[in-house]
Amino acid sequence: MKKRSLEKGENGFLTVLALFSLICLAASLRIFVKAPTLSGEGTMPLITSVILLAMSVMIRFEIRGCPRGWEKGLALGQKARELFHFLFPSAVGLIILYCLLYAVLLGLVGFPIATFAFLAGSMMTLNQARKGRALVISAVTLACILVLFQFIFKVQLL
Numbered sequence: 302m303k304k305r306s307l308e309k310g311e312n313g314f315l316t317v318l319a320l321f322s323l324i325c326l327a328a329s330l331r332i333f334v335k336a337p338t339l340s341g342e343g344t345m346p347l348i349t350s351v352i353l354l355a356m357s358v359m360i361r362f363e364i365r366g367c368p369r370g371w372e373k374g375l376a377l378g379q380k381a382r383e384l385f386h387f388l389f390p391s392a393v394g395l396i397i398l399y400c401l402l403y404a405v406l407l408g409l410v411g412f413p414i415a416t417f418a419f420l421a422g423s424m425m426t427l428n429q430a431r432k433g434r435a436l437v438i439s440a441v442t443l444a445c446i447l448v449l450f451q452f453i454f455k456v457q458l459l
Contacts, residue, residue: 307364309387315364319357325350392426399423412458417443 329350333343389397399422406415417439424435450456 310384311364313384315357315361319354319361322350322353322357326354395426396423399426413443413447416446 325346329343329346331343333341333347336342338344385394399419403415403419406418409415420439420442421436424439425432428435447458450458
């Protein structure tokens with residue numbers, strides 16, 4: 302059987318996953334020691350972190366012999382750039398940036414303005430040909446959200 306080649310970033314992701322599972326294991330052990338019973342609050346996190354660590358180790362052994370074709374001869378900066386483009390194709394990185402900006406704008410300008418800006422910006426980024434339509438759809442969506450939350454759920458958003 303022919304071994305598959307590694308995907309971009311797979312080796313680094315597995316390393317980060319193994320470190321994360323070790324941290325979770327240490328934290329869950331601290332919780333489990335306080336009440337070491339099967340119905341204790343640390344039992345499920347402990348079992349989950351052990352499984353996560355075991356799977357990380359198993360996958361690490363599985364990919365040991367896999368060829369690392371795409372990484373050979375590339376500088377670290379070039380590897381990082383290729384990995385970024387592989388993980389965040391086209392507008393995905395920009396939409397993530399919009400989400401972060403939306404979270405900041407919520408506290409500064411309030412829900413209606415931040416939500417309209419987020420919706421309109423996202424729609425214009427994903428469909429650049431119809432900017433006017435994106436503005437209208439954003440306004441209608443925002444109006445529906447405001448009506449739904451203020452009159453049906455009785456939550457004040459303004």
